[in-house]
Amino acid sequence: MPWSGGGRCARRRPRRRRRPGRRSARQRRRIARPAWPAYPHPTRPRSQYSAFAGIRRAPPRGTTALPAWPPGACTRADEGQLLNVSQIRTRTRELDEACLQATDLARAAADELAGPGQVGEHVGAQADGDRVVTHLFSCLDPAYLGWRWAVTVTRASRAKLVTVSESVLLPGPESLLAPDWLPWSERVRPGDIGVGDIMPAPSDDERLVPVTVLEGDDGLLDWEGGESWSADSELPVSLGPAEGSRAAEHAAAGRARVLSAIGRDATAIRWYTSDHGPGTPLAHAAPGPCVTCGFLVRLGGPLGRIFGVCANEYAPDDGRVVSLDHGCGAHSEAAAEGPSHGPHVPVIDEVGYDLVDAAGVSMTDTVFEELD
Template sequence: MDLARDALASEAGIGLGTIGEHLAVEATADRVVTHLFECTDPAYAGWHWAVTVTRAPRSKLVTVDETVLLPGPDALLAPPWVPWQDRLRPGDVGIGDLLPASADDERLVPLVVLEGDDAVTDWFAPRTDAENAEAGPQEPSELPAPGRSRVLSGYGRDDTAERWYESDHGPRTPLSRAAPANCVSCGFFVPLSGGLGRLFGACGNAFAPDDGRVVSADHGCGAHSEAAGTGSAVQAAAPVIDEFGYDLVDLPGVSVEETDFEPLSRDTYPESTPEG
């Protein structure tokens, strides 16, 4: 133990002022033990010094293997390191920021993949010669942008559909439940193309809360184009009037508590007869 303490003071160059009491000794291998000392440095509360010593076979000479400062159970530690790509959240990309997708992003596949679950149609790819001959010359507004090298994979489309469907623009929101009808029957609903178009479209109603956003076909809001025709009219309930009960009230000079009332009977007020 003394050898370990002296090693901390001399080899580590820390001085005896930061070395506290001897805490424990642990055997880590044959003829290899580690001595633990308290660290009294205020900047490292909860940490301890660890000095590993060893002895060669058939030798009585004990040598120092290493000295290190280690955190204890109550030590203040930095949070675990998280790679930047795992720390990103939707909306973190701002003006001027670049976030290219990695080469192995499972949400994307090369455009040449045209079979199986990843079959796609690139609506923005240039026309082939046969398509140009059939469709005729393109207007300037129809000329496509440079073709894409990658498109959504089958996994990417499923992940996108699930995220959109579970968002505030899907069917499970208070706004959608109170709507008179679904978006699929609304004149402002613009369906998407491709596989996602089976369930999603864009809202084109400037007065709708989802204007310009992707919504599910079974979403809805009060700005439905046919809201007047599809909504159920709310009818006011007829008032209920109690025609049999009565209340006794005080009148000027007449007190209800001081008045004797006779019970009503058929003898007092006989029913009227046809004869009068």
């Protein structure tokens, strides 16, 4: 025991335990409330834009987690799911009365901008904001049929003086407008280039490639026989690597760029789907395809496997590129149907009479009988 200095021993007083106070009925009801509600999910509506939309209380131990309902979901009395989403409120702008009555002020501003005799009748007015109104007047200029003069007037808050904000000429619903602007490279169409016109190809045109890229390209040369070639097979004996390189240079002599694979494919599709392809009525009525016609001149290179040039001066496609399955009536092997030359059969008339004057026969004494 600690020494108190006075010859006596000090004893500690034991602490008294505090008895729990009496709880009120309200506190007892709050404690008796279950920790987890028996209903499937909270019935209080919650907006999906709330900061607590994605937060849920963890279920107590020994219970099953609730299903992940969409944010903002609530439950009706009949246990039907209901989504509580805030509706977007749109404010209807009302025409300011003072700005609406300022028609003469707006007309004077339009006359000052357009000139005398160019502003027509008042078409209407629309509200652009609080105390901001735009007056519309018809335009009398014959060059701007259907256009309207728009004059915007406004006034300050708690003020009666109306002033002009801006004036401009705007197209109306029936006005004639120019088409959307396009650069000249996109406006040019086939057949637009005339005498003296120049349309240079861009340096990055995907339809063209430099000649140096074509060395080893099997698409530049049309191999004889049309043998299929793959990376694992060998080159034909008549066309080695050195010979192929020289042939490529000879085929592109005098040119810095030639058609690329993309350019060849685009050209083939354009030619094949044109009027010189197989899908025209002229080709359907032809006696035979162009591939069997003697007037067809085959093209060189990979395009020659599908196309050729017509050399018949009487054909409608003379001097034009045609597909091999195209055709026309001027086919070289077309034969006209001639008359059939069979044996002549004598014609015997067994019904009529032939009156012949003979000696000793009188035509007046002859009696003709009717044949049944």
